[in-house]
Amino acid sequence: MGKIKRWWNDHRPTTRRLAQLYAALLYNAHIKGFAEGKIYTGNMKALCTPGLNCYSCPGAVGACPLGALQNAMASVHSRAGYYVLGIVLLYGLILGRTICGWLCPMGLVQELLYKIPTPKIKKSRVTRALTYCKYILLGVFVLAVPLWYGWTRQLPLPAFCKYICPAGTLEGAVMLLPHPDNASLFSMLGGLFTRKWVIMLVVGLACVFCYRAFCRFLCPLGAIYGLFSRLALLSVRGDGARCDGCGACVRRCPMDIRRVGDRECIHCARCMAVCPQKAIAMKAGGIVLMAPDEGAGQAAPGAAKRRRLGHVLWGIALGVLLAAVLWFNVLEPAVLPVLPLNAEMSEGADDIPTGYEVGMRLPEFEAELVGGGTFRLADTRGKVTMINLWATYCAPCVQELPSFAGLLAQYPDDIAVLAVHSSLVTEDVGEYLAARDWAMPFAVDTADDRLFRLVGGSALLPQTIVLDRKGVVIYNQVGSVNDETLLGLFQQAKEL
Amino acid sequence: MKKRLFLYVQAALCVLLVLALCAQFIGLYREGAARREQGEPTASIYTREKVAERLTSLLPLGLLSLFMTVIGLALGIRDEAWDRPTLTKYQGRKARPVQAPARGKDESGIGNAALRRALLIAALILTVAGALNGSLRDVLYKAVNVCTECVGLG
Numbered sequence: 001m002g003k004i005k006r007w008w009n010d011h012r013p014t015t016r017r018l019a020q021l022y023a024a025l026l027y028n029a030h031i032k033g034f035a036e037g038k039i040y041t042g043n044m045k046a047l048c049t050p051g052l053n054c055y056s057c058p059g060a061v062g063a064c065p066l067g068a069l070q071n072a073m074a075s076v077h078s079r080a081g082y083y084v085l086g087i088v089l090l091y092g093l094i095l096g097r098t099i100c101g102w103l104c105p106m107g108l109v110q111e112l113l114y115k116i117p118t119p120k121i122k123k124s125r126v127t128r129a130l131t132y133c134k135y136i137l138l139g140v141f142v143l144a145v146p147l148w149y150g151w152t153r154q155l156p157l158p159a160f161c162k163y164i165c166p167a168g169t170l171e172g173a174v175m176l177l178p179h180p181d182n183a184s185l186f187s188m189l190g191g192l193f194t195r196k197w198v199i200m201l202v203v204g205l206a207c208v209f210c211y212r213a214f215c216r217f218l219c220p221l222g223a224i225y226g227l228f229s230r231l232a233l234l235s236v237r238g239d240g241a242r243c244d245g246c247g248a249c250v251r252r253c254p255m256d257i258r259r260v261g262d263r264e265c266i267h268c269a270r271c272m273a274v275c276p277q278k279a280i281a282m283k284a285g286g287i288v289l290m291a292p293d294e295g296a297g298q299a300a301p302g303a304a305k306r307r308r309l310g311h312v313l314w315g316i317a318l319g320v321l322l323a324a325v326l327w328f329n330v331l332e333p334a335v336l337p338v339l340p341l342n343a344e345m346s347e348g349a350d351d352i353p354t355g356y357e358v359g360m361r362l363p364e365f366e367a368e369l370v371g372g373g374t375f376r377l378a379d380t381r382g383k384v385t386m387i388n389l390w391a392t393y394c395a396p397c398v399q400e401l402p403s404f405a406g407l408l409a410q411y412p413d414d415i416a417v418l419a420v421h422s423s424l425v426t427e428d429v430g431e432y433l434a435a436r437d438w439a440m441p442f443a444v445d446t447a448d449d450r451l452f453r454l455v456g457g458s459a460l461l462p463q464t465i466v467l468d469r470k471g472v473v474i475y476n477q478v479g480s481v482n483d484e485t486l487l488g489l490f491q492q493a494k495e496l
Numbered sequence: 497m498k499k500r501l502f503l504y505v506q507a508a509l510c511v512l513l514v515l516a517l518c519a520q521f522i523g524l525y526r527e528g529a530a531r532r533e534q535g536e537p538t539a540s541i542y543t544r545e546k547v548a549e550r551l552t553s554l555l556p557l558g559l560l561s562l563f564m565t566v567i568g569l570a571l572g573i574r575d576e577a578w579d580r581p582t583l584t585k586y587q588g589r590k591a592r593p594v595q596a597p598a599r600g601k602d603e604s605g606i607g608n609a610a611l612r613r614a615l616l617i618a619a620l621i622l623t624v625a626g627a628l629n630g631s632l633r634d635v636l637y638k639a640v641n642v643c644t645e646c647v648g649l650g
Contacts, residue, residue, distance in 0.1 A: 010572070039642055046636035055639040056647045063639040067646065071638045072631060083626020083635060089619035093612060117568030118507035119500075120575040161646040172647030188650040189542040194525040196648030198518050205514045209507070231612045393638050396645040424637035426630070460642045460649075479650050488536075 015310075016102055016268055017111075022317060023051060024105035028059030029324040037179025039459055042332045048084065050091045051104030052221050054165070056172035058179075061328050065091070066165075066221045070142055070158035071393065074150035078427040088224060096232025097225045100215055101266030106167050107215055113207040121210045128256040130217045131264055137164065138220035154435065156395045160220060162192070166200040174200075185460070188479025211254040216264070226263035234284045236260055236267040242279035249275055352472060356456035356465065361472050365454055367418065367443035370430050375441050377471065380416035384493040385467040386486070389457045391422040392432050396480040397462040403483045405438040407490060415490065418443060420451045422461065464489075468496040499573050506568060509561040516557060520550040 013021070027049045030040035040061050049062035065088050072081020091099060100107055114120075121127075137160065145159035161168050173193065176182050206213035215222050229235070238249070238260045249260050249271035257264045260271055260280055272280045272292045282290035288302065352361045367375045377385070388404055390397035401419060408417045419438075421429050423445040433442055445451045452458075455465045456476055466475040466489045474493050481489075528541025568574070626632050644650060 039640070041640040043636065045639040046632050048635065054647065056642045060639075063635050068635045068638070071634065075634060079629060079631055079634065081626065081631045081634070082622045082629055083631040086619050086622025086624075086626050089615060090623060093616050093619060115569065116506065116510065116565050117503055117573045118510060118575070119503050120577070122577065158643070158646050161643075162648075168647040172642070173649050176642075176647075176649075183544050185644075185649055186542045186544050186547065187540040188644060189540075190528075190650045191525065192645065192650050193542070193648050194521055197521050201514045201517055205510060208510050231608075231615065233612070391637075391641060393634070394641065394643050394645075396643070396650075422637075422641060424641065426634045426637050459640060460644055462644070479644055 017108075019102045020104070020108040020111070022321065023103040024053075024108055026321055026324055027051065027053040027062055027105060028057060029061050029321070030059045030328045031325060032329045033058030033060075034175065037176055037182045039176075040328060041459055042328065044328070044332070048087045048091075050095060050099045052106045052167050052219065053104075054161075054168045054171040056168065056176070058175050060171070061324070064167075066142065067158055067161050067168075070146045070160060071156060073143055073146035074156040074158065074395075075393065075426065076147060076150055077154055092225050092228035093231055094233050095225075096228045096235055096267070097222060097263075097265060098232065098234045098267040099225055100219075100222050101268040104215075104221075105171075106219070107212065107266070109170070110207040110212045110214055113204060114211050116208050118208055123211075123254065123256050127210070127216065131256050133217045134219055134223040137218060138223040142220045154392075154432070155398055156393050158395070162395070163195075164199060164218070166196075166203045166214065169196045169200040184477055185479070187477050212266075215266070216256060222266075229261060229263045229265065234267070234282075234289075236265065236269050236271065236280060236282045238275075239279040239281065242277045244277055244279075246276060249280060352470075356454065356473060356476055358473050358476060361470070362465070362467055363454060365451065367420065367451055370421075370433060370442040370444060373441070375418050375443060380467075381471060382469050383414055383416045384469060384490055385416045385418070385471070386489075387455055387465040387467075388417070388419045389422070389452060389455070389461060389463040389465075390419055391424065391426075391461055392429065393426050394461040400462060400480050400482065401438055401440075403481065403486050405440045406483065407486050408440050411490065414494065417441065420445055420455075420457075422452065422457075423447055423449050466490075466493055468493045470496075472496075499576075502564075502568065502573050503575060506561070506564045509557070509564060513554065513557050513561050516554050520554065524550060 033040055037058060039056060039058050042061070044061050045055060045063055047062050048065040048068050049060075050065070052066060053060055053062070053064055055063045055067055065084065068084045069081070069088060072084040075081065095103070141160035141164060146157055149155045149157040149159075173196070177185055203214050203218070210216075225232075250257055252274040253260075253265070253271055255264050255266055255268075261267070267282065269280075269282050269290055272282070272290065275292065278292045280292065281288050289306070291303070291306075293303070352359075354361050354363050356362060362377065364377050366377070369375055386404060386407075388397075388401070390401065392398065404417050404419065408415050417440045419440060419442045421442065421444045425444060429442065429444050443451065445457075449457070455463075457463055458478065460478040462480060463478045464475065464481050465473060468474050474496065475489050524546055525541055528539065531539045532541070642649075
């Protein structure tokens with residue numbers, strides 16, 4: 001019994017670990033998303049979470065500030081992203097890198113990986129030098145590339161998400177793929193997935209050997225919050241009157257700090273225990289939140305009061321978590337209703353069932369076109385019909401549209417094309433299209449997502465549906481297509 | 497000595513597992529890409545069955561690594577060097593003590609309270625302006641649609 005108690009005392013989770021776990025659960029309170037393999041699409045997703053948490057995770061109930069910042073940079077040609085700048089500034093000023101140490105789910109994942117018992121790489125001048133990498137990534141992948149592509153080509157390219165972010169691969173792709181309902185997603189995996197899979201594994205492996213490797217060397221969000229190290233309201237600080245400059249705090253810190261509270265400090269408060277002068281405390285402005293014991297069993301001044309306050313705060317926090325789980329899983333209706341229309345449809349006269357799945361005949365519909373006119377599916381009989389679901393803020397969507405226009409120009413008598421923009425519109429689609437020479441019909445979906453529902457659209461973009469000459473679906477998949485794929489599909493549909 | 501050996505074996509297992517996972521997926525990609533080049537442009541590079549098959553082949557290695565991790569954690573085996581202070585430029589000589597607060601600075605002596613207040617007001621104004629100019633809605637619309645390329649799906 002004594003051994004178990006001793007083991008528990010050595011291994012019981014610290015307040016910080018509980019806070020990390022709490023934040024991870026709160027950010028991902030849409031638990032049914034994991035069971036259904038679908039992301040949360042409610043209004044709360046407009047709120048950016050403080051920590052790095054991919055908004056394509058089935059559980060995510062908030063937006064990732066880094067993804068939102070990249071999208072804001074990419075859409076600067078149409079609208080200034082004041083909200084994202086404001087909220088990141090707010091988080092930085094109030095919490096700073098305390099977010100990294102206490103409220104980041106990726107931080108928790110990294111620390112758990114580091115628990116795997118292997119030889120560890122300690123900090124050194126090399127690791128200190130590597131911390132500058134995250135500033136380069138911030139400048140290039142989060143700011144410059146999205147801004148450049150958005151400004152010059154009006155192409156939304158969240159470069160960090162697309163090329164590097166292991167959180168996106170882990171929480172987005174890896175969490176969505178195993179669900180049986182998302183089996184069709186496998187068809188779109190290719191070179192990009194392979195690259196990101198390898199990056200995720202390598203970063204994960206680095207975290208096994210090196211404490212918070214991603215956080216220290218690669219995370220641009222940590223780099224942003226690090227800029228607020230001198231200004232953040234909540235931080236771990238040294239008491240100038242007590243500190244004798246022994247440097248124990250710096251030597252025992254696993255991060256690459258030069259002094260407590262600098263840009264690399266994640267305010268984990270571990271240094272409080274190693275400071276022989278008891279000179280370090282966690283403060284919010286002038287209020288002491290955590291202070292070391294004075295030694296010889298003597299608690300820090302006000303410790304009992306802080307403990308009571310802590311219990312009350314944990315009680316409130318648990319209440320908030322329970323309310324969030326209830327709200328996001330039971331009470332709140334989603335923005336994007338997922339209504340399978342297949343079940344509502346009857347079989348056609350020629351025994352071909354009506355629906356959007358392969359082998360079914362797509363139901364007749366009409367769509368008002370951008371710039372005037374009407375697209376009638378019935379009018380396309382005898383032609384191969386391609387329907388593309390897209391949005392102006394979806395980079396792969398925008399990149400593949402010229403392929404559809406090109407194919408239509410090449411075979412105008414054999415192909416009918418319709419590109420349907422999501423009902424969620426962030427800029428004037430008419431103006432957007434006027435600036436481009438894509439000669440093909442475009443429609444914007446109705447507020448009730450009628451067109452998307454008719455063709456089996458989802459929260460995943462882009463999506464392409466191909467019908468043969470009789471209007472029967474031969475292809476309906478999420479993911480990018482290129483010239484070769486489209487030509488192949490056209491040939492296949494033409495032969496049927 | 498035994499502990500050290502345990503740590504190195506576990507490290508080797510971790511590296512091996514990651515290398516194997518990378519190799520399996522790169523192999524799958526190359527097979528699929530070759531199929532596409534051979535005249536099947538719509539052929540899937542990855543399929544659920546093939547991925548499951550490759551992952552299953554690595555299951556023994558993964559389980560062994562997991563078992564070693566559990567044993568290591570339960571027995572408290574870890575790199576003891578981790579607990580020793582790091583060699584830094586501070587070792588052997590005194591570090592610079594924390595500065596006493598200067599006039600006009602906050603009590604930490606490293607920040608300017610007035611600047612903080614001004615930036616806080618600016619942050620609040622930006623957030624409200626964002627809600628009014630539609631950038632809040634932009635964040636929502638982008639977040640409720642999965643951009644497949646952004647999460648690495650393709």
